[in-house]
Amino acid sequence: MASPTPNPAETVRYETYTLPQATAHVLTIPSGSGAIVRVGVASGADSLENFVKSSGAIGAINGGYFDPENLLSTSYVVQQGQLVADPxxxxxLMQNPNLAPYMDKILNRSEFRRYQCEDGVRYAITPQNEATPAGCQLIDGLGAGPQLLPALTLEQEGFLAVENGTVIRDAIGYSQPNARSAIGLTEQGDVVLVMVAKQPNNPxxxxxxLPALAEFMKTLGVTQALNLDGGxxxxxxYDGxxxxxxxxxxxxxxxxxxxSVLLVVPPTP
Known part of the structure; x- marks a missing residue:
């Protein structure tokens, strides 16, 4: 959905929600705010604060998966129209024999995209091999996964494998409580960043x-959602x-x- 002319009344807002086993921190970027959500990526790895300092962002959330041993991305990242991380x-990743049966799915995991189109900025959550819409240019893309909404795509994206009724692969402990991050889109074109934190008194x-995260994001009016790196x-x-x-x-x-991160950049004066 294209962004309309910026409306000063539609400002970025931060809210918290108390959940049964966690606290959800939600940053909503209304489509009329003029703010842009874009990708940031480090040559190695960096703190969220440093990403913010170097970008002038007013908000940010952690992004896609990476290998903590070699600090290389395990998903595709596009920044300013250029492929800057290639799994x-x-x-x-590519030479891990345990992942070989799932590699085609891993390389086609879902991603968050920002397009510059003839009618303005558009955001999308789509499989990696999805073509760019006519009249649009892909500016930013951040691979992660699985999709949370409209449906969980755990098996389709190689996060979960079940054989004869038995789980033989569960890459991200999808059914267990953990700290989680996600990005969602509403029918109105708003972008919603969600980070669910663990409870200090119940570590x-x-x-x-992930199923509960999907249900929570529905209550925020989100119709499409992508799980990001968690834990x-x-x-x-937000706000310093x-x-x-x-x-x-x-x-x-x-x-x-x-x-990698997703940065909320204010509109140019």
Whole structure:
């Protein structure tokens, strides 16, 4: 959906929600706000704060998956129209024999996209091999997954495999509570960033599962949603403050540097 002319009354807003086992931090970017959601990527890995400092962003959330050993992306990232991260160049991914049966699915995982179209900016959540719409140019793309809405695509994207009724692969513990990050789109063209944080007083059994995250995002009016990297990567920035999603056994917030982020950049004056 294209963005209309900026309306000063439609400003970026931050809200928190108390969930049964977690706290959800929600940043909504109305389609009429004039703010843009774009991709940031590091050559290695960097803190969410440093991504924000170097970009002038007013908000941010952690992005796609990466290998903590070599700091290479395990998904495609496009920035300013250029492919800046290619999972096929990550030997630890491509040469892992345990992943070989799922590689086609892994390389076609869903991504968040920003298009510049004849009628303005459009956002989309789509499989990696989806063609760019006519009259549009792909400006930013961030691979992650699975899709949460309109339906969970765990098996289609190689996160989950079931054989004869038995789970033989569960790459992200989808049914277990954990810190989670996600991005969603509404029918009105708003972008919704969600980071669900664990409870400091219940570090081992708090957070949210992916099915529950999908249901929560429905209550926000989200119709399309993409799961982002979670656990220790989960973090959200707004109004000068970084909120971390994970906690250690003592209940202290913990985070880590990340490969990529989604940045909320204010409109140009």
């Amino acid at each position: 096929k160049l990550n030997d630890r 081992s059994n708090s957070g949210i599962s 220790g990567s989960s973090s959200l920035y 403050k970084t909120i971390l999603g994970s906690v250690d056994n003592a209940g202290n917030p913990v985070g880590r540097s990340v490969k």
